Amino acid sequence: MASIRSTVVGALACQKDSYLKKFETTVVSCHEVQAAKSKSKSKKQPDAPSDAKTEYELVLKDTILFPEGGGQPSDSGVITTPETSIPVLAIRRAVLTALHKVPIPVAPATPVVLEVDWARRFDHMQQHSGQHLISAVLDTMQIPTLAWNLGEKFSYVELPRKLTDEEVAAVEDRCNEVIRQALTIWVEIPDKDLVNKQKLPDDYDADSGVLRVVHIGDLDANPCCGTHLSNTREMNSIVLLHQVPNKSTNSRLFFLIGDRVRKYAAENHALMRRLNARLSCQTDEIEAKVARLETLLRDSLKREKMWASEVVINEAVTVKQALQEHKRAFIYRPDAALDYLTSLVGEIGAFEGLLVLACGAVKSPGALMVLGEGADVFAASVRESGIVKSLKGGGKGGKWQGKVAEWEKGEPEALRKFVLA
Structure with a gap:
């Protein structure tokens, strides 16, 4: 019995008649291929499990499913065997052969029916x-x-x-x-x-x-x-x-x-x-309304910057006093960001003791800064204690800085007690 040959790309049924939606053909061959491995696999963990799956590439006698080429993505569709219907994951060209990627194998010589995703x-x-x-x-x-x-x-x-x-x-x-x-x-x-x-x-x-x-x-x-x-x-x-x-x-x-x-x-x-x-306006008024809102936003940001500067100055005085009296100070600002902490550190200047600054609301990300003699050692003790579970960062000597992926309920107060104990 003569072996079945596949139609070359260039003379496929889909290229002869792009309007065919359903087509009967035969499987010529089926080869196992390895799906792309997960990018989460780390070089530091060479033995980590991969979510790669086994897939199969079918060669058909002819096809109405276009293989990617000429700037055009491949079609999608379904292959129906006498037993089941199988989604076609992709179609690619290998020299002159169209290869249909499917999740399960189909034996050679199996009669199949192809249906193309016509909308696509x-x-x-x-x-x-x-x-x-x-x-x-x-x-x-x-x-x-x-x-x-x-x-x-x-x-x-x-x-x-x-x-x-x-x-x-x-x-x-x-x-x-x-x-x-x-x-x-x-x-x-x-x-x-x-x-x-x-x-x-x-x-x-x-x-x-x-x-x-x-x-x-x-x-x-x-x-x-x-x-x-x-x-x-x-x-x-x-x-x-x-x-x-x-x-x-x-x-x-x-x-x-x-x-x-x-x-x-x-x-x-x-x-x-x-x-x-x-915006409470008509379509032809949107541009003017957005321009007004941009002006209001700029003015608001200027005022916010001015008041933030005043808050930094006043808070710096409080922190300096606490450092002079107790050699330790803790500031937690749930509504602030890292730039506020940086401004505060600049306003405080040189000091003796240990200063811990934190920002970010509960259930949200935030930041933590530890400054002063033995800052890195103290930060290590915070991490080892598990008070702030999602804390990651680094530093040495008198400065340590880290990110909090998400503050959990009770963590800021627990950190305060740990610092001031």
Whole structure:
């Protein structure tokens, strides 16, 4: 009996017909693979247990599940055997072979039915075909696309320079004009000698594989392995968003296409409505209202800084007196932060004795400072006593500083008694 062979990437069922949602095929092979190990494993604990799991990669006779490639993430879907349904965790390409990662093994020669997550697939088709359109329009302006990324919410094309606002508007208008023209998107399998192989992945076997060129009407022709729409009309609309600089002169132009535009509009409208309610204003008044709040905040922070300075001066006097009389002092400020303790230490200046400063509310993180002769020894005794369970820090001689991951109820008062005992 002749062995079953798998279809090469480039001629997969999903690449021949991107609209297939269900497909019958056969398992060619099944290989065990080790899942990625947990990053929590420490070098100091080489024998620590790992949460790595055994997974399996299936080679199928053919597939409608697209393997990651060409800037497009892999599909997700389900493989159904005669006994059970199995989620497909990921699909990757190994030279010319599509490998389907699954959590349990499936024996070779098993007949299976594939079902693609259609919502994810169609979204990827909209974004990928839309990227081709955006890049095609940019090409007419002699602005090449250096790379692109299909993200979970936003996608981008990387360009050699930042576009002006006028250029962005012009590209967006032209793209939406092409969408309304309902141009046919089609795939050609040309003579391999006519394909620009510089755009192929380094590990793709061009001689044995199938090279595809995706056309958008007469506007664009580009080598691509991805799944695509059949008509620009299905993109619905394209919105070009912000730009982010990358490297020395490059710019990443972010975009939304198709159903993502509608979802983004709905999300932002809901956000605006919430802001309207919280700010007690209409949408066109939000910017002015935020500007007023920023001014009030700056004024408030200035006043807070002034009053904090007064408190530091007064508290420093109290601490100095306690150090003179008892050679020990303890200050706990639940509403303060480390910068307050640092200011207080600066105001106190030189002293004799032991000073312990703490901040942070109960059930919240905080800080602890120990200063004076034998500060490190005292801090060690605090840690050994277990009075502050989540205390970590370090220092030597006359200064020790640490963080409290979370103050537990009763710990500040217990620490006070320990210091002043």
